[in-house]
Amino acid sequence: xxxxxxxxxxxxxxxxxxxxxxxxxxxxxxxxxxxxxxxxxxxxxxxxxxxxxxxxxxxxxxxxxxxxxxxxxxxxxxxxxxxxxxxxxxxxxxxxxxxxxxxxxxxxxxxxxxxxxxxxxxxxxxxxxxxxxxxxxxxxxxxxxxxxxxxxxxxxxxxxxxxxxxxxxxxxxxxxxxxxxxxxxxxxxxxxxxxxxxxxxxxxxxxxxxxxxxxxxxxxxxxxxxxxxxxxxxxxxxxxxxxxxxxxxxxxxxxxxxxx
Numbered sequence: 001x002x003x004x005x006x007x008x009x010x011x012x013x014x015x016x017x018x019x020x021x022x023x024x025x026x027x028x029x030x031x032x033x034x035x036x037x038x039x040x041x042x043x044x045x046x047x048x049x050x051x052x053x054x055x056x057x058x059x060x061x062x063x064x065x066x067x068x069x070x071x072x073x074x075x076x077x078x079x080x081x082x083x084x085x086x087x088x089x090x091x092x093x094x095x096x097x098x099x100x101x102x103x104x105x106x107x108x109x110x111x112x113x114x115x116x117x118x119x120x121x122x123x124x125x126x127x128x129x130x131x132x133x134x135x136x137x138x139x140x141x142x143x144x145x146x147x148x149x150x151x152x153x154x155x156x157x158x159x160x161x162x163x164x165x166x167x168x169x170x171x172x173x174x175x176x177x178x179x180x181x182x183x184x185x186x187x188x189x190x191x192x193x194x195x196x197x198x199x200x201x202x203x204x205x206x207x208x209x210x211x212x213x214x215x216x217x218x219x220x221x222x223x224x225x226x227x228x229x230x231x232x233x234x235x236x237x238x239x240x241x242x243x244x245x246x247x248x249x250x251x252x253x254x255x256x257x258x259x260x
Contacts, residue, residue, distance in 0.1 A: 025076060031069035038062025039210075047193060063213065070217030071224070074239075078225045078232050086238035094245045097211070101249055104207065108200045108256065120195040124188045130181050131258045134174050135250065138212075141170035142247040149240050152233060161226050167243070168219040171212055178209050201257050208253050211246050218242065 037058045046055035077086055112118055148163035182202075192202040218239045225231065 025073065027069045027073040027076070030065055030072070034062045034065030034067075034069055036062070038066060043192075047191075066210075067213060067217040067220070070214055071221040074218055074221035074235065075225065077235050078221065078230055086232075086235045087241065090238040090241050094241065097245070098249075101207070101252070104200075104204050105252065105256065108204065111196050111200065115196075119197045122190075122194045123197050124185060124190045126258050127181060127184070128258065130177055131254050134177050134181075135254050137170045137174045137177070138247050138250050141167045141174070142244055144170065145240050145243050149236060152231065152236055157226065157231065160231070161223060164219060164223055164226070168216055168223065171216050171219070171243075175209060175212055175216070178205065178212075204253050204257055208246070208250060211249070215239070215243050215246055 039062070042055045042059040042062065045051045045058055144163050144167040148160050148167060151157075151159035151163055182205075190198055190201075192198050222231075222236060222239060
């Protein structure tokens, strides 16, 4: 066989091998649609076009899509699709998210330290009790998440499920309190467009709450899989790393926008 024919045959075989291992997933598209509806679409409908019902509808569709996409994506990993890369990939993801939070904080610090008056006109007194309870919930959830990982390391699947369910419950309570606090502040006339403090407050707390919701989606997928007898320790470790990161970031958020 001529040399060019041999090279072509090998190239074709290699292409066939790559094609045989090519994997596709619908969840990135679902996640993108959910984020589009839950964030820019909902905010634009409410604050630009003043269509509150349409904004609520976009938010009501977008958030479940985000959670469903996280659950579906994690389930794919539990099935063995790239699960061994979960922990190192999570490290890079956390670094990227940390840099975004740093940008938010840098902008907030610049505006605050250069302002002649703080808080600016139109602001309302920040609550202290609710964010303190929220902090207690999130710190406690980090401890229960660690307990879940430790139980899994001992092979106690039942205790792992129990601790992880408690972690998800604490995270859910945190999101519920955050929504309650937003409602109370808006009822008092404090909105994202009220002043620069309102913009910073809702941006920081909203971006953090979105990360908590993503974490709850990860836990939901883990709990469903664990109940069916499927547990991936590497994926559990990656989820734990993410949740601890979310908890640490909250300590910065609560100290800066509530107590400073």
